[in-house]
Amino acid sequence: MINKIGTYACRFIALVLLLLAGCQKEMPEETKRESPKKDYIRKIEGKNEPIPDETVSRGEVLVAYSGCADCHRVDTKAKGPAFRDIAERYPVQPAYVDMLARKVITGGFGSWGNPIMSPHPNLSLNDAQTMVYYILSLDQP
Numbered sequence: 001m002i003n004k005i006g007t008y009a010c011r012f013i014a015l016v017l018l019l020l021a022g023c024q025k026e027m028p029e030e031t032k033r034e035s036p037k038k039d040y041i042r043k044i045e046g047k048n049e050p051i052p053d054e055t056v057s058r059g060e061v062l063v064a065y066s067g068c069a070d071c072h073r074v075d076t077k078a079k080g081p082a083f084r085d086i087a088e089r090y091p092v093q094p095a096y097v098d099m100l101a102r103k104v105i106t107g108g109f110g111s112w113g114n115p116i117m118s119p120h121p122n123l124s125l126n127d128a129q130t131m132v133y134y135i136l137s138l139d140q141p
């Protein structure tokens, strides 16, 4: 009789342990749910330098007239990444602005898991930088 109770107790404990193991397995799933966006943005830490309002508004107009909207939206992913996601990834610093402006001019791929960005060889480096400043301003308060 005592043996039998022992067996039941063992089974009960085994069951509880199994349930606990099951719960623990689900914990990482919860954290995983948030990370796709984080993995996609891959934020680069760094200080943001202030952007003059005038540069932002000039950049916005240039973007509007340069066909960027064929592939980009401010808030949602289209053929290209959302401008706000780009803003979230890069700190506002001249080195990043320069790198991104050159990429807009030459086109490229590989940073966002999207298809290719076509080249825009007719843009001046200065205009491309102004547009990038506007894009990077989109996550600033």
Ligand code: HEC
Binding pocket: 063, 066, 067, 068, 069, 070, 071, 072, 079, 080, 081, 086, 100, 103, 104, 108, 109, 110, 111, 112, 113, 114, 115, 116, 117, 118, 120, 131, 132, 135
């Ligand atoms: C033909 C579609 C297309 C057009 C037009 C286009 N883009 Fe893009 N853009 C993309 C794609 C696709 C990517 C992602 C490339 C990658 O994954 O590296 C991208 C990425 C970017 C990035 C981020 C680059 C990086 O390395 O993080 C910037 C900034 C950008 N575009 C700005 C612009 C601007 C400004 C214009 C207008 C002059 C423009 N794009 C026009 C498709 C386009």
